Amino acid sequence: MLKRVHFNTSWLPFALVAPQIFITVVFFLWPAGQAIFQSFLLEDAFGLSTEFVWFDNFKELWADDAYTDSFSRTAFFSLMVAFLSLSIALVLAGMADRIVKFATTYRTLLIWPYAVAPVLAGALFVFMFDPTLGLVAYALDIFGYDWNHKLNGGEAMALVIMAATWKQISYNFLFFLAAMQSIPKSLLEAAAIDGAGPARRFWTIIFPLITPTTFFLLVVNIVYAFFDTFGIISAVTDGGPAGATNILVYKVYSDGFIGLDLGGSAAQSVVLMAIVIVITIIQFRYIEKKVDY
Amino acid sequence: MFIKKSTMLGAAAAVLFSGMSTSAFAQVEIQWWHAMGGTNGERVNKIASDFNATQSDYKVVPVYKGNYTETMTAAVAAFRAKKQPHIVQVFEVGTATMMAAKGAVYPIEDVMKDAGEPFDKSIYVPGVISYYQTPDGKLLSMPFNSSTPVLWYNKDAFKKAGIEKVPTTWDEMDAAADKLVASGMKCGYSFGWQSWVMIENYSAWNNQAIGTKENGFAGTDTELTFNTPALKNRLQKIADGQKSGRFVYGGRRGDSLPSFTNGDCGMWMNSSAYYGSIKTQAKFDYGQAMLPYDTEIASKPQNSIIGGATLWVLKGKPQSDYKGVAKFMTYLSSAPVQAWWHQETGYVGITMAATKLSEEQGFYKANPGTDTAAKQLSLNPPTPNSKGLRFGNFVQIRDVINEEMEAIWAGKKTASEGLDAAVERGNKLLRKFEKVN
Numbered sequence: 001m002l003k004r005v006h007f008n009t010s011w012l013p014f015a016l017v018a019p020q021i022f023i024t025v026v027f028f029l030w031p032a033g034q035a036i037f038q039s040f041l042l043e044d045a046f047g048l049s050t051e052f053v054w055f056d057n058f059k060e061l062w063a064d065d066a067y068t069d070s071f072s073r074t075a076f077f078s079l080m081v082a083f084l085s086l087s088i089a090l091v092l093a094g095m096a097d098r099i100v101k102f103a104t105t106y107r108t109l110l111i112w113p114y115a116v117a118p119v120l121a122g123a124l125f126v127f128m129f130d131p132t133l134g135l136v137a138y139a140l141d142i143f144g145y146d147w148n149h150k151l152n153g154g155e156a157m158a159l160v161i162m163a164a165t166w167k168q169i170s171y172n173f174l175f176f177l178a179a180m181q182s183i184p185k186s187l188l189e190a191a192a193i194d195g196a197g198p199a200r201r202f203w204t205i206i207f208p209l210i211t212p213t214t215f216f217l218l219v220v221n222i223v224y225a226f227f228d229t230f231g232i233i234s235a236v237t238d239g240g241p242a243g244a245t246n247i248l249v250y251k252v253y254s255d256g257f258i259g260l261d262l263g264g265s266a267a268q269s270v271v272l273m274a275i276v277i278v279i280t281i282i283q284f285r286y287i288e289k290k291v292d293y
Numbered sequence: 294m295f296i297k298k299s300t301m302l303g304a305a306a307a308v309l310f311s312g313m314s315t316s317a318f319a320q321v322e323i324q325w326w327h328a329m330g331g332t333n334g335e336r337v338n339k340i341a342s343d344f345n346a347t348q349s350d351y352k353v354v355p356v357y358k359g360n361y362t363e364t365m366t367a368a369v370a371a372f373r374a375k376k377q378p379h380i381v382q383v384f385e386v387g388t389a390t391m392m393a394a395k396g397a398v399y400p401i402e403d404v405m406k407d408a409g410e411p412f413d414k415s416i417y418v419p420g421v422i423s424y425y426q427t428p429d430g431k432l433l434s435m436p437f438n439s440s441t442p443v444l445w446y447n448k449d450a451f452k453k454a455g456i457e458k459v460p461t462t463w464d465e466m467d468a469a470a471d472k473l474v475a476s477g478m479k480c481g482y483s484f485g486w487q488s489w490v491m492i493e494n495y496s497a498w499n500n501q502a503i504g505t506k507e508n509g510f511a512g513t514d515t516e517l518t519f520n521t522p523a524l525k526n527r528l529q530k531i532a533d534g535q536k537s538g539r540f541v542y543g544g545r546r547g548d549s550l551p552s553f554t555n556g557d558c559g560m561w562m563n564s565s566a567y568y569g570s571i572k573t574q575a576k577f578d579y580g581q582a583m584l585p586y587d588t589e590i591a592s593k594p595q596n597s598i599i600g601g602a603t604l605w606v607l608k609g610k611p612q613s614d615y616k617g618v619a620k621f622m623t624y625l626s627s628a629p630v631q632a633w634w635h636q637e638t639g640y641v642g643i644t645m646a647a648t649k650l651s652e653e654q655g656f657y658k659a660n661p662g663t664d665t666a667a668k669q670l671s672l673n674p675p676t677p678n679s680k681g682l683r684f685g686n687f688v689q690i691r692d693v694i695n696e697e698m699e700a701i702w703a704g705k706k707t708a709s710e711g712l713d714a715a716v717e718r719g720n721k722l723l724r725k726f727e728k729v730n
Contacts, residue, residue, distance in 0.1 A: 042728065042729055043729065044390075044393060044394065044729045044730055045369045045390055045394065046369055046372055046373065046394040046396070046397045047372075047373045048394055048395070048396045048397060049729065049730065051729070060725075064721075066696075066718070130551075131543070132543065132549075132551045132552045132555060132557060133551050133555075148542075150542065150543060150544035150545075150548065151542050151699065151702055151703050152703060153703065153705075238545065240545065240695065240696065240699055241696075241699035241700075241702075241703060242696045242697070242699035242700040242703060242705060243696045254692070255689070257362070257366050258362045258366070258688060258689075258692075259686065259688055259689035259692070260365075260366065260369060260390065260688070261686070261689065261725070
């Protein structure tokens with residue numbers, strides 16, 4: 001029988017978690033509440049006339065084709081970014097795990113892009129792919145491919161996916177590498193003695209053992225693609241051409257901060273919030289069951 | 294808050310250094326938020342410091358707040374938090390939003406009158422101030438940097454292609470572009486700020502309305518009407534011209550500038566205010582001419598409309614501060630300041646005296662073509678179709694127009710479908726604006 005331990009004072013646990021609760025309230029719950037409140041308002045830019053309109057802002061969103069189109073676009077963008085950045089990082093981490101010479105140099109170089117701000121990452125790609133000035137566009141031109149992401153929506157989408165993926169690979173790489181290095185060497189050595197080649201060792205031992213990390217990264221990457229990529233979109237395409245890269249989070253920004261339509265923008269961010277909550281719940285309830293800790 | 298603090302500091306400094314200097318005593322700071330980056334930002338600073346040197350009661354403090362939309366958003370947010378600047382630079386498409394915010398803006402004419410500052414509206418260029426007046430003629434904001442789209446062309450390329458006359462109509466434009474392409478150029482023409490150049494100014498220049506109610510001047514119950522057969526026809530022709538390289542799309546705003554300055558495109562339609570950039574970047578002989586007009590709907594060009602920004606005064610500061618604001622506005626409108634600004638930047642001088650002074654100084658003789666913008670703006674007295682436009686939510690509407698035009702260039706929509714969609718989506722935004730204000 002375990003002895004039950006009690007603290008004499010009941011305020012201590014509350015006091016200990018108070019800073020965390022305070023931060024959550026001030027930085028998460030309050031703004032989220034404000035967004036929900038604002039989504040019911042129709043307001044001019046200066047806040048001089050405010051009208052409570054219930055769900056009008058939401059109704060207007062569903063009636064707007066540009067908004068509904070943005071959903072499938074966002075889904076495609078997020079899945080591509082998450083899939084590409086996870087798989088490329090996995091391959092790189094798998095290689096880095098096996099390397100002996102210059103391991104530190106190699107790792108450091110791979111981690112660098114993470115230190116680049118999204119807007120700068122976007123700007124780098126803009127310079128490389130600019131249809132008139134960009135090096136890559138010039139090279140493609142030599143091969144007879146006329147690159148113009150300012151006109152071609154598919155190319156614009158490819159470009160922002162590249163920029164967003166490139167930026168995220170380092171982060172994923174770090175976590176994958178740490179996970180791989182925590183796998184006991186004895187397991188791999190035993191498999192090697194049994195005659196399993198590197199590929200087989202990877203798929204039957206390493207990959208199953210790092211699933212908790214993979215799962216964690218999947219959640220983080222999807223949230224990243226949903227929320228943190230607007231800097232890249234803003235720098236590379238402004239959501240264009242013809243709305244081809246106008247993903248949900250960018251639309252929230254452009255309607256709210258450029259168009260000064262606060263109610264409509266708030267309604268969009270409430271929708272976005274709901275989507276991310278649902279996705280996270282699905283991931284934790286269904287996919288997590290397949291994860292071995 | 295800001296003012297009080299600096300006044301107290303000034304007072305403290307005066308007490309400390311009494312006898313040494315009294316110039317810092319009770320100097321009122323006037324905050325001026327602007328959107329002029331780079332070289333133009335330095336010019337703004339020069340204007341402010343020159344003004345500060347002329348007197349000792351007020352100190353104008355210019356603050357760069359990012360591009361036009363960022364500056365406007367910053368001012369709006371600051372106003373909501375009651376930390377607004379005295380003066381904010383707002384671009385022309387934000388005019389309707391600012392106008393509707395009656396509790397926030399202090400009309401410049403009232404600022405001048407309340408401060409007892411002499412103010413004569415007749416010295417300003419009519420084509421410039423008509424954009425910023427109420428229907429009954431009250432000037433709301435002070436024009437600062439105004440420009441208008443012109444046709445930039447590569448003289449060397451014209452010579453090589455054997456083009457003798459600069460195009461004045463769209464037919465000549467197409468013919469010239471074809472000759473340029475035939476002479477080995479990558480592209481005949483391109484343009485930037487496409488809603489402003491190809492819809493707003495195309496309509497004004499050919500004396501066509503782009504919306505009802507005098508392009509929105511006469512009321513917020515206005516509707517867009519630019520999905521006309523003529524414009525559809527024109528844009529379709531331009532889109533079709535992409536096959537041969539007659540036209541190449543190079544992005545929004547000024548993104549296509551490099552395609553002109555590096556010699557890809559022989560002609561480029563965009564703001565006269567690119568003068569400074571083209572002067573430093575182009576390694577060929579270039580010129581500027583008036584926009585082409587469309588012979589299918591007009592027998593002669595009307596006048597073009599402006600773009601650029603004006604200075605709005607925001608309410609909520611101590612009344613005594615506005616005296617300084619008024620003095621600064623007078624200084625800003627004076628002929629030497631305006632002429633200097635005009636010659637340095639390519640923006641249009643906002644007063645007739647500035648243009649006259651530039652002429653007397655021999656600027657136009659030394660730099661042929663630099664008076665194109667001013668001439669184009671005042672070619673004819675403005676009609677209801679060509680005095681400007683005033684649509685609410687126009688920042689968003691321009692985005693919609695950009696999107697639909699890009700769909701036309703990409704061949705996803707015909708010009709007819711694209712323009713119909715732009716008008717329909719734009720009208721929804723207009724109704725929303727009407728509802729709020």
